[in-house]
Amino acid sequence: MPIDGYKIIQAVMEGSRIRESKGIIPIFGVYLSLFFVRYYNRLSFEFEKRLGEDRGPEAAAYLIAAAQECGYATFHGIRNSWEWQQLVQPMIEKPEDQIFGFTAMAEAFGWGALEVLDIQPGQSLRLQVRDSYEATGYLQDYGQAKTGKCYMLQGVAAAFMDLLYGEDYPDGCFCFQAQEVGCRAMGDLTCEFLAQKSNQGNR
DSSP states (O other), X not given: OOOOHHHHHHHHHHXXXXXXXXXXEEETTEEEEOOXXXXXXXXXXXXXXXXXXXXXXXXXXXXXHHHHHHHHHHHHHHHTSHHIIIIIGGGOSSTTHHHHHHHHHHHHTTSOEEEEXXXXXXXXXXXXXXXXXXXXXXXXXXXXXXXXOOHHHHHHHHHHHHHHHSSSTTSOTXXXXXXXXXXXXXXXXXXXXXXXXXXXXXX
């Protein structure tokens, strides 16, 4: 059975109606919250800006690593949830199908329209994202960029591969690393990410 992304997105949207008193959404084994995209973008891009142009790669590396570790823990929780076992697990025929489940979840979270372009089991993942909120936000507030700006999605792409092919949780994070090979903030039509085995292994 192919992964039914629409069914997963609908389940997340239905579940997101349940809120605790502080606005926390308990769903798929994790705690989610509604967050202003522009505020998140401002924190990220101003952090990068304040470190200065010379330290731009360093700032980007910090933001990507934070996203990768967060994505690793979040989607581990999702994959081990009761909801995943009931809804998604019956659709999975091979390990790589989990990636399609992850991307449907990410789309339901509002991270953009994600499409898996290619998976080489144990080696690489090529992921395309339309309407990335990071690229949109950067263009709106700062204009066209010289480098890719989708730090969260870049880290998450690597985290997806960590969960499938890295060491057992919690030791598998950073077994893969991702590059943003195309970004709308730079003028490309879509944002595209390539996750591959890390030369450095996990940290």
